[in-house]
Amino acid sequence: MKLKNHIVICLALMLSFSVFSQQGKQKRADTLFNKFSFVKAAELYQDLIEKNYNKDYATRKLADCYAYLRNPQRASRYYKKVVEQDNVPIEYYYSYAQSLRGIKKYKESQIWLKRFKDSGGVVNANDFSKNANFITSIFNAKQQYFLDRVRFNSKYSDFGAFEHDGKVYFASSRDEGVAVKRLYGWNEQPFLDVYVAKVGSRRNVDYTGKLKGDVNSIYHDGPVTITKDGKTMYFSRNNYKDQVRKRDNSGLTAMKIYRATLQDSVWTNIEDLPINSDDFSTQHAALNKDDTKLYFASDRPGGYGGSDIYVVDINPDGTLGEPQNVGNVVNTENAEGFPFINQEDVLFFSSDGHVGLGLLDVFATIKGENGDFVDVVNLGIPVNSNKDDFSFTMNPNGITGYFASNRRGGRGDDDIYAYYREPIMQVEGVVTDAINAKPIANSKITLYDDKDNEIAYMETDENGFYQINIDRNQDYKIVGGQDKYIDDYRTFTSKNLQTELTTITANLLLNPKPNVVKLAELNTIYFDFDKHNIREDAALELDKIVNLMLNDYPEMVIRIESHTDSRGALTYNDKLSIDRANSTYEYLVSKGVNPERITEHQGFGERRLTNGCVDGQKCEAEEHQLNRRTQFIVVKME
Template identity: 80%
Template sequence: MKNKNYILVCIALMLSFSVFSQQGKQKRADTLFNKFSFVKAAKVYRELIQNNYNKDYATRQLADCYAYLRDPRNASRYYKSVVKQKNAPVEYYYKYAQSLRGMKKYDDSQVWLKRYKDSGGVVNANDFSKDINFITSVFGAKQQYFLDRVRFNSKYSDFGAFEHDGKVYFASARDEGVSIKRLYGWNEQPFLDVYVTDVGSKRNVDHTGKVKGDVNSIYHDGPITITKDGRTMYFSSNNFTKEAGEVKDKKGLTNMKIYRATLVDGEWTNIEDLSINGDNFSTQHPALNIDDTKLYFTSDRPGTKGGSDIWVIDIRPDGTLMELKNVGDTVNTESAEGFPFINNEGVLFFSSDGHTGLGLLDIFATIKGEDDDSIVDVINLGVPVNSNKDDFSFTMNPNGITGYFASNRKGGRGSDDIYAYHRKPVLHVEGVVTDAINTNPIANSVITLYDDNDNKIANMVTDENGYYQINIDRNKDYKIVASQDKYIDDYRTFTSKNIQTELITINANLLLNPVQDVIKLAELNNIYFDFNKYNIREDAALELDKIVSLMQNDYPEMVIRIESHTDSRGNLTYNDKLSIDRANSTYEYLISKGITPERITEHQGFGERRLTNGCEDGENCEEEDHQLNRRTQFIVVKME
């Protein structure tokens, strides 16, 4: 009996020691999690799950670890178990929906987002069910961006590529040239440093490629931006100085700051802490506008709408920073926005997981209002810039055609890789439809676009200014037709073949002539000219006198237009001039007989462009057939 009791006591003690051991392990995992050491925390949570200790809690924490590590495949695997738990918090339905989205399982993602909403969850701006056709529209949109190879990626995190004066600056955790490696607990990679290499360089960039000077510290440094004159750099870095060491906030975290450095004898030095920084919030991802008068950045400072917002502040000529502003709710959501960039046209690009996207972080561009610089909307850049993973740190070179971004998508070399792109901007044809008589714009004209096989491919109506714009493909031939009631159709043919990539607009203005109840009166006969002459013949003068009588006596309100022509003989330029001379002589004759100039809206020459028969160049025609083409016509514009 004593032996039995002894055995029971031993078993109880072993169980107690096991419980204490698992409790200590969970405490250790939670400590690592709270310190953002997600790789190490995930390992301990997996052990707790294997030992079946507080399994539901450990599974939730493990799923969150993978979400923070931007690993939607493993995150969704564990969230799938979490949402089956009896008392799982409803926010895990939302987290599961997000992880499924990162796996391109968009339909399943919609199901769990709906369940989250039906369970009382509040959906923020990242309600990707609001546009049910978003995925189809993005994948079906005309591709503008095409990816190019980048040769300087490493097996570690690389991002923030910024091109300036023939060099590419970027942030990287590739520091393998030191004997003692310091690892960042969040993802167990080395800390970031700022590197530079020549544009187009094919060699690998090692530790010797770090920027010279005092920018790089023992903690995170980068990404950066540089002023147009190349003398000033703004860069992100941990809140650390050689004098004060590492500064932590109330939660024990070392936040990010933006510092300013100047170039002195080829080295970046004179490091300056900026007034926008603080010890208890992060300030990072600097970007400058085209004239270096505004600094855009990311921060979770007080007043931030979501996890982080885009902010902007004016830079005075003396370098002081004034007029801090949040860029507003059109850009910033209840989720996270970051990595701003301003191109030469003043367009703000940024990354967000709070706007409708393809996965985790997506890259967006802003749309400005017509009358001011206010931001009225954002657009997703679509594939291949965006993917189902994180896509961020977008930059565009001054040419507006090439640039860089970063992504942790499948197929890369490291955790985050830099991708180069070249852009083929959407090409469009645009123009104004006007009245050929009074040159006023014609609103609500029907514009129809045809391909070279006369297939109709687009149509629209002009606005109140007679303006239209239609997107077209490159390397195609087109015909565009303008139609309107009470007007004669006009058309133009044009091509988008062999044009420069930078060109985004082809102009095609159209003129419509009014349809008259009586276009030509029987009394207004044509007059004719001798070969290579523009003087008024006797027979022509008789006809012109009839017109004068008609306009002065029968139709005192009549307004006409004069159109003169030649036959096909002679070159095109000469015939254009000859027809103008014929129009002028006709006009001058009528004016000399007392017709006021305002009653003749135009007197134009059309050369050989409007032959009345088949007597074109090379055709064997009789003289009387050529004579029919050497004419002036009179078009009635107004009767009363």
């Protein structure tokens, strides 16, 4: 028996660990997906499907991964399974249609586009074009980005916002509050300088917000990027050194990337990098997540046209390798610039050479399984507009960031816009025992939509905790249960919630379910014929009840009902049953049970026989014994 119990315990622990492991895996997959790391995310979603963990949800996300990886063949295979799910969001009809078009199944694609439209979806004219960009159309089937207000824009040009250590660094030509302004002849605005503002500041930034140190010069300076340790800055500047501005053969002053170091809270030791030249521009520095690679834009010879995106290795000693063009998946014959690398090493950039909404648009790159660039995705509205949209950056959380645009409605020339991506939303909670407030491990949690369709299920971990991903703008019901407990549920909604809210809490309280077999064994005690004293075997059962009430369920309230067999006079049996009820009551109280937790202790004589052994009926002694009993009725569990 001990070996069997050990096996059961081990299996329970393994199951709990497995559930917890799948929870963590799904959360990691969502994080990777949210940061454009689709190859790694796809591997985890595939594993979740194989483990049958939130399979419907994982299938949706896996299909999206393959779509973004420019694999319409695999994407359509999984989108086909998705559209067969109950209550699937209608944008998946659209995605399935686009994936079918990607494998040239145009008739089937039209059918699903029509179903999308008939379900309330908005279809643009170019959605029916065989030449429309497959990935971009799927990516923008649902709005990904939303705008936040930025308070430090001016009437001049502001762009290149980069957040680091609670501060926002940006380039601006505002130079207001200065007696003598140097104007840039190109647009008659002051030259650009680097400014700093606190994240979330409600104050505007004047000339006192200029970056301290030697970065700002009398010509154009900025934008900047900073290493993770905060000690090194790379920034753009006109070709200017030792108070002299150099010009190329055309009479123009090129841009260069310089390096500065932080000393005593001041940026100094300005260094001209070897990737620069007097004959072409090098600008818009960006660092990868571990500061080992520097990305930049340049119109140097040998590119694809206009300006291209390049990358160069940063050696441990700070020296630079040989710049490499990132290739023609990213670069076009027109202009590409303003590269940015997020924490998952996804390259973002601006371009007027890829198909976009206007002039410069912001794009994200998609990498294949071997790490090569395979496609680019237009980030869509509201990041992009019919004007210039550029200098996109993303904070380490993968959710928030900045970009610049000269679109209508801004405060000045180029304005900085803050954005947030709509993050994955989750419902989470803890399932606890309503009596002793202890967490209940391995409780089954089931999520339903507003039509009582089951969406997902899981089990709580060893701490009674659960977490399930949900869609926004939906009504839900969450139900928790376990074999030994009565189900509990909560209804909740994800409608009309702030996008910053990513978690809804729905804790569940389960009341223990009366176990008929256990109560029959535990609650019933028996008496000798014509006796009301507590026998030894009855005392053992009563001690179990004492332990139950004092330790396991300190709020449980009971009542006592005692009975006799049919032998003897009716009035005598009534008194005898009352004596038995009193004996039972006094025993429990003597062992420490609070009398207030025993609402009644009554005797019913022979009025409630458990069998047919009535007066005049011949019965065996064992049958009469079954009627000489005291039972315990649970009145309240909490």
